[in-house]
Amino acid sequence: MLTKGRRRKAVPLHRVPRVSVVIPCYNYGRYLRQCVESVTQNQPGIEVEVIIVDDKSTDDSLAVALSLQDCDTRIRVIRHQQNKGHIATYNEGLNAATGEFVLLLSADDLVTPGALPRAAALLIAEPSVGMVYGNAIHFSKDLPESRSEGTDWIIWSGTTWLQARCRSGYNVIASPEAVMRTAVLREIGGYRADLPHAGDFEMWLRTSAVSDIGFVAGVDQAYYRHHATNMNKQDFSSGTAFGQLIDLKQRWQSFEAVFAGVGRGLMDGPQLLELARRTMARQALENVNYAYARGFRDFPVGEFEALANEIHWDMRNTKTGRALARRKRLGMTALPLHPLWAASACRWRLEELCRRWRRSRIGM
Template identity: 55%
Template sequence: MGFRDRVSTVLPTLIASGMGGAVRRLVPLKRRPRVTVVIPCYNYGRYLGPCVASALDGQDGVDVDVIIIDDKSTDDSLATAREIADERNNVRVYAHPYNLGGIATYNDGLTLADGDYVVLLSADDLLTPGSLSRAAMVMEMAPNVGLVYGTSRVFHDQLPLSRPGHGHWIHWPGRDWLRIRCQSGYNVVASPEVMMRTKLLRKIGLYRADLPHAGDFEMWLRAATVTDVGFLIGADQAFYRQHDTNMHKTTFQGGTHQGVLVDLKQRWLAFEAALGTGEHASVLHSQLLTTARATIARHAIQYSSYAYARGSLDFPFPAYEELALRARPDIGKTYGGRGLAWRKRLGMARGLPLHPLWAPSALALRITEVLRRVRRFGAGV
């Protein structure tokens, strides 16, 4: 291992070794596995051409077929998709007779996937060069890994340069990956950067219609109950496009207090669905679910406490506190619950950007967030 490789894996190795993961080196593919890329599309005809090209071009070492599912678009999406299919023999197009929504469109496409591995790619996102072969390398060398991801680079109009990584990945046992998710409470996988084994998808089932905002998160949690997880160190696997019509902005009020509340509720429901029902409701998963509930309650209290420290009069305090109590009825007896009660008694500071008494705890929360992001991008957790 060269000096650059050693440096690039120091932080991931330290994180992984302390949390149950193991750093491994990628091994070149010995065969050409087939990957199905499913592209759901609704009124994204302007993005469809580059999206399909990113899945088919620059993906050496694997055989790729693309399935485009048009959800009764009202723009030129279907015509564009058919033009692409006429030009490329490894592209199939299916059109819904009625608009069925995102979840149904995802599931229809995934049902048709017949490659060794499958990737779900929104029509407004892109895969990075070599991403499919990198993920396939992990799958081929580790049969007990059923889900592989890296990072996704956010962009608006101009594509950033993608990082291919330095040929290393982290093998996370499913139970450890689940434990870390329950302790953190956050989803660390956007979606376009994920590859799954098609056999695993058939085993665990498709997206849940009752989780429109956290369906991806619940899928990853459900997968980790029966398989191990791989993370490609330092590798950008996809480009995630941000624009004014992103669903998380238009439907789920992303970036607002209400949007954060919706996200908290949906993450909680994702934990409940993946760990608390059916065949997945084991003793271990019951313990993990208790941890996840406490984590969601802690997050709700932290958001409320931070809003008090900042003097945010428009913050929906009752809704956040109600969520915390539902997730953990004894939240008032915890350190965070007592801290929020103390803040309420003293009241907000008027005319100040931050209450001076709460500055240390607000700073500690910010530092925690920074460290969480470092861990996410360094080791995928």
């Protein structure tokens, strides 16, 4: 159940830590006030520093940010004279943070009441932990109620957590629920400009290569907002086949970057990289399998197969590769006529439900 994690009872804060919240903002003026209020209100027992970085917004974001700064000395605004993009904006804000702990919070997201002290309490009680996260509520309209009465923490060794990511290949952290120890952030460095789509994922992998990872169980730590102008939708074609290809490619590149960088000295590093290699290549071919089974003739089959072969040279001799060869012989037959589709569909659906359940219960 815990995949080698250690469960312990949560303990309350016994001192007042300083938590920096970096809020990058580009044309999210309509969300900014609510975002800031989520970290300046209902977060007892901590000292909060809020750093808003406006990346040359063309809406009223800067005006909203400056009005918030005028009303609260805990808030300061960094103003870009030209648009620098999200990675440079993230790193500038993180470099300006002075707190013991730090959270990067998009201006369209929020934290739940008590989220920051809960995360800080775990980080103080467990000095080996470099990052704490919890459950994130996904929403699009009114804020749902959040859970706040959880009493357990789960602690994983960094290698155990990293191994779980290599085995699944998926990111289990939306982003607004992750609070880092600033000293660990300084040790591993900021976001990578060459991984604009998977920057968060690569950051979490890098963190697990140098520190343990904590999870606040039974509570909700953040709200992740879905809307028409989400950056993933606008910049990375989320929800499309092209977006899936970008996502797969950059998740694989994240593994490569970590094991070539801070993770290169890990004792099990080569084995973990091979595990990640097989996982990501298999996922690329599973997308092709799905397209053949459903008769998606416009799906970029060639690009996905090329990516799978680029990641792992011998995927044709794996179970997934052989299944794809059988599907190709049958052709792109739509669902009602495809004899091999039903069993795979049930398996994929069950795996996805299992992942969601584990992510909400134990963060894995």
